[in-house]
Structure formats: structure tokens, C-alpha cells
Amino acid sequence: MQKIRKGDKVVVLTGKDKGRTGEVVQVMPKEDRAIVRGVNVVKRHQRQTQSQEAGIITKEASIHLSNIAIADPKDGKPTRVGFKIDGDKKVRVAKRSGVSIDG
Numbered sequence: 001m002q003k004i005r006k007g008d009k010v011v012v013l014t015g016k017d018k019g020r021t022g023e024v025v026q027v028m029p030k031e032d033r034a035i036v037r038g039v040n041v042v043k044r045h046q047r048q049t050q051s052q053e054a055g056i057i058t059k060e061a062s063i064h065l066s067n068i069a070i071a072d073p074k075d076g077k078p079t080r081v082g083f084k085i086d087g088d089k090k091v092r093v094a095k096r097s098g099v100s101i102d103g
Helices: none
Strands: 007-012 022-028 035-038 040-046 056-060 068-071 083-088 091-094
Touching: 007 035
Parallel strands: none
Antiparallel strands: 007 022, 007 068, 022 035, 040 056, 083 091
């Protein structure tokens, strides 16, 4: 089970976007990277295709998983993730407050 998943609210710990929060759009476990909405935005030159017009577009670049942390459901501050067996399910728990992250 992964500690950071698609749809999680995360806080950026280091880099140019330090302190900003966003939602995880995509996780790439093989590369240990994630794309977070509104964070690490870069500009790219786009060649014209049949479906897309030419110009400079802005999009989110991936960020390393070590540079983001889950936002605590209680206060929104960064927290580490632990696991707990709840009945027959394994759930993620915020180490900071002890609150379950999964639903």
C-alpha cells in the first residue's frame, strides 16, 4: 500500500513551491514521483498539431515523493503516514494527530 495516493491533499516541503498545498493528480511509483495540481508549474513550447495550437503552455511537472508530505486532516500541517489494521482493512493514519486519512 502506498503512503501517497491520487486525490490526497499534500504539502510541499522543499523547493520553489515550499509550503504550498495541492491535490495529487497522478502518482508514478516506479520513478518515486507525483504530479500535484498547481505546484511546480513550468512553461513549455508546444508545436502545432491537428488537435493543439502552437504556443507556450503551462503545465505541472512531477515532484519527488520525498519533497511532499500528506496534509494532516485535522490542521492541514504536514504529517508522516502510518498504517493500522481496522477490522479487516489496512488504513493509513496521520502520525501527527492519529486521525485516519482514508475516508
